Amino acid sequence: MKKIVKWLFYILLFVLFFAIFMPKRYLYYAFEHEIKKHDVIISDERIEESAFSLLLQEGTIYIKGAEAAKFEKTAIYPDILVNLIQIEKMRFQLLPEVEIEKILVAYTPLYPVKAFIKGQSSFGPVEGAIDLKSRRGFIDILSTRPIPFMKSIEKGRYRYEFGY
Amino acid sequence: MNLAINQSFLKFLFTLSVIALLAKIASLPLYFLLPHFGVDKSKEYTLNIYHKYNLAKAFGLIPAKSKKSSPKKPVYQLTNLKLKAIYSEGKNGVIAIEEKGALIFLATGETFKGYKLIEVKPDRAIFEKDGKHYELKLSDEGLKGKYILPPQNQAELNPDEVRFAILKRDIERFKKNFNEIWKNISLQEQIDPKTKRLEGFKVTRVNKESIFGKIGLREGDIIIGANNRKFRSYSDVLKLYNNIDKYNSVKITIIRNNKKKDLEYEIY
Numbered sequence: 001m002k003k004i005v006k007w008l009f010y011i012l013l014f015v016l017f018f019a020i021f022m023p024k025r026y027l028y029y030a031f032e033h034e035i036k037k038h039d040v041i042i043s044d045e046r047i048e049e050s051a052f053s054l055l056l057q058e059g060t061i062y063i064k065g066a067e068a069a070k071f072e073k074t075a076i077y078p079d080i081l082v083n084l085i086q087i088e089k090m091r092f093q094l095l096p097e098v099e100i101e102k103i104l105v106a107y108t109p110l111y112p113v114k115a116f117i118k119g120q121s122s123f124g125p126v127e128g129a130i131d132l133k134s135r136r137g138f139i140d141i142l143s144t145r146p147i148p149f150m151k152s153i154e155k156g157r158y159r160y161e162f163g164y
Numbered sequence: 165m166n167l168a169i170n171q172s173f174l175k176f177l178f179t180l181s182v183i184a185l186l187a188k189i190a191s192l193p194l195y196f197l198l199p200h201f202g203v204d205k206s207k208e209y210t211l212n213i214y215h216k217y218n219l220a221k222a223f224g225l226i227p228a229k230s231k232k233s234s235p236k237k238p239v240y241q242l243t244n245l246k247l248k249a250i251y252s253e254g255k256n257g258v259i260a261i262e263e264k265g266a267l268i269f270l271a272t273g274e275t276f277k278g279y280k281l282i283e284v285k286p287d288r289a290i291f292e293k294d295g296k297h298y299e300l301k302l303s304d305e306g307l308k309g310k311y312i313l314p315p316q317n318q319a320e321l322n323p324d325e326v327r328f329a330i331l332k333r334d335i336e337r338f339k340k341n342f343n344e345i346w347k348n349i350s351l352q353e354q355i356d357p358k359t360k361r362l363e364g365f366k367v368t369r370v371n372k373e374s375i376f377g378k379i380g381l382r383e384g385d386i387i388i389g390a391n392n393r394k395f396r397s398y399s400d401v402l403k404l405y406n407n408i409d410k411y412n413s414v415k416i417t418i419i420r421n422n423k424k425k426d427l428e429y430e431i432y
Contacts (some may be wrong), residue, residue: 010183017187025200036203043205062205066403094401097346151353163353 024054039064084108136163239296247300257284269430364388386419
């Protein structure tokens with residue numbers, strides 16, 4: 001038993017060191033190349049790499065050549081076990097009234113079919129999920145006011161569905 | 165005792181170093197396999213070489229055209245024109261004139277058959293030709309300062325294809341103050357329940373006094389596309405929105421009372 005705990009500890013240490021040493025900037029570049037295939041470009045962002053995360057500041061997201069959204073800060077925490085993306089102060093060109101104050105996208109290879117979304121917007125709390133198998137996702141905003149471009153699925157819950 | 169602690173501590177440090185080294189070695193292939201540059205949206209430059217260098221002209225293959233002063237022909241009488249609509253702000257504006265059943269839009273500074281539109285007043289347009297001023301009054305007194313044609317006139321022209329005039333500066337204003345759009349209009353996306361694809365945007369609220377009301381949008385209309393292309397995603401809408409100031413005209417296709425209809429806008 002003691003030996004198993006010891007080896008688990010070593011594996012955890014390995015994961016930790018791997019997260020520190022992995023070229024986060026290059027991983028992000030690879031991600032950029034991948035999303036470009038779907039006509040999505042993240043541009044003009046300032047990239048800062050730290051031991052555990054990659055920080056993107058003041059970026060603009062373009063979809064099919066058109067400006068879709070701007071964000072102030074995005075922190076990416078890549079890891080073997082849990083990957084987190086935390087976006088702060090995001091504004092959409094088409095939905096200017098909706099400002100994402102903070103949103104967290106979490107993905108773990110231990111549950112590889114879904115990524116989870118949770119956060120806070122100017123309208124209220126945000127919840128959502130991306131089904132990586134069917135390549136579809138949704139974002140729900142819990143709001144007492146109607147939100148343009150979002151359909152109401154139940155009282156106080158507005159949904160935006162997307163596919164990729 | 166101390167020696168034993170030191171020894172176990174050193175062993176731990178050694179193990180730690182080995183793990184760190186292994187992690188570093190494991191991450192090394194990523195440095196070589198992953199791209200070393202990202203993707204940025206570059207500015208789109210176009211170079212039209214033909215316009216820059218006319219090779220035929222440069223080698224003297226095309227003789228230079230000598231400017232001939234052609235005598236000006238008195239071709240048009242202002243009384244033959246009908247002023248159908250006016251949009252004015254100060255001295256500038258846009259007018260719609262009717263000639264042989266067709267509508268022609270003119271902005272101040274533009275010339276029509278030699279007549280330069282120099283001023284738009286709430287009830288008349290002032291043209292200039294050969295140093296003389298010509299006045300064209302609204303054909304219907306009731307049309308004063310209207311932005312669009314009255315529905316009966318629209319129907320006379322073509323009930324399925326209605327043309328409106330939009331000023332470029334209005335578009336620029338909305339591009340700068342995006343929130344103003346949502347104060348005057350509410351849109352709700354329409355998703356096909358079977359295919360789960362975007363079908364269009366339903367106008368759920370429109371302020372009749374706003375530009376959206378005046379350009380012909382009504383509650384219940386479903387905007388399904390623009391410029392002969394259907395909206396398939398938000399990015400199609402975004403693309404139109406981002407490039408709207410580059411167009412001289414935009415055609416919006418709507419469904420009104422289960423009937424397809426085109427609304428055409430000339431942008432001045």
